[in-house]
Amino acid sequence: MKYGVQIFATDYSIRPATLAKAAEERGFESLWLPEHSHIPASRLSPWPGGDELPKMYYDVMDPFVSLASAASVTSTIKLCTGICLVIQRDPIQLAKEVASLDQISDGRVILGIGAGWNREEMENHGTDFDRRFKIMREKVQAMQAIWTQNEAEYHGEFVNFDPVMAWPKPKQRGGPPIIVGGGFPGGGKRAIAYGNGWMPIDGRGWDIMETLSQFRQMAAEADRDPSDLPVSIFAAPQDENRIKTFEDAGVDRLVFGLPPAPDDEVLPILDKLVKLTGF
Template sequence: MKVGVTVPNFGPAATADSLRAWAAVVEDAGFDFLMVGDHVAATPDVTAAYPGPFWEPLTLLGYLAGVTRRVELGTTVLVVPHRDPLLTARSLAGLDQLSDGRLVVGVGVGWAREEFAALGVDPARRGEITDEYLRALLALWADDVVSFTGRHVAFRDVDTRPRPRRRPHPPLWVGGNGAAARRRAVRFGDAWHPLRAPAGWLRATGLPALRAAADEAGRPVPALAPRVVLHPTTERRTDDDRLTGEGRPDQIRADLDELRELGATHVLLDTHRDAASAARDDHADQRALVEDAARWLSPS
């Protein structure tokens, strides 16, 4: 099971120097991958949760590809209906090539209504737009010249080169905890990427529902690659009152052991707590937490 870390690409402390330091910590501490978040338009509903400035993730990952050598690089999650799929496919293929095949593409449908309004996208149709854009994305990665006709996007005889380095395409993780996300993961994804779930939820609810969705569709069950919090506490937390990855270090270690037992191929650790903490200049403290966690989370 590979373990990665979210790099907070938002907030006053998210300077170029800080982001470069994050990448060095993730790589030097022995983690396997890093991921960054996505918002195209930092509208008030976005900044209420993720204070600005907010770095555009694909630009940032291109930079981080140049200052790292080993770790995989990804999005958690790229909001699919916010970008034209032609641009998305080309940008991601270029990132995969320039990083020597280290890209992982986490995708989702988005949630911020003011952001959708700023981009001229109907949030009520974000699910159907996402599904069609994902079909277009996979088509664009599958051949050198591609035509596509859909309800929301259509194009003819587009030269897609350079295509991704990894074939048939970079790993595609579908984010979200609900039924629609699980169906989308079964249909399009290499992995399901549930986000910050309550302790015990994956075993009791999430994975049985994923297997049921795969059975209904007659398709293989995608891999499990969750994003969990990294919120160590000094006191023990009950499972009724905590997220996976929250509690004493021994509880967090047990959570990772359980995810390994459940067959997770990747686990992403997320230090973000809330807007107030993100607004403070505390990235150095968060990086120290990650370095410390690398020691007590490593398998015995």
């Protein structure tokens, strides 16, 4: 099982480059950065994680700028979005950003994606909340066309463009892996339909053994090899027994959440996680 770390990069937390270098030196496989372009002041959409939206959601930096800084000081650690709100981004420009990061990192990008939960944030970008999942699929397919074709075109309900020539192409042939976030069964179904893996959030009231068994059965029924759809657990708990449960269930990767705190608070947590996991 592989281990990664996730943080809301802010102007008061450890720098992404510093964290990436420290995590790589300690043997972590991946670094994951989330995003929110903004938080609408109305605060009408409830946060799925609880009553009070944490400050870091308001303050988080752009993930691609942050990951580019991390790429410049590392050589092996995977550079990942966890998650990228593709529905709020232009797919042609996002395809270029992702491909550029994949090139400068020598093929270390994993694109974790999700449709998000904040209706007002999406609507400020012109995104229809009720159709966000179909929009997400079309934007992913459009980017994959750009990454793999010299003259790419896409004609969908929400994304539509005639042949375009866009470079660079990603270092990874076909483009970076697409890891689809979301709960079960919806997130799992979307991962099976057009992803290269599934990333649910831990602690949302689901049984890992039963859920993964159902997910793998759904994949097989859709003619997808379950081994081609690795499962990553997001915001994994720092508990030995729970970690062992995930390992026994065949989870491919655990991603531990870190606080948006300074170096002297975050680095000891990394050391603690190394001892806890034993890698």
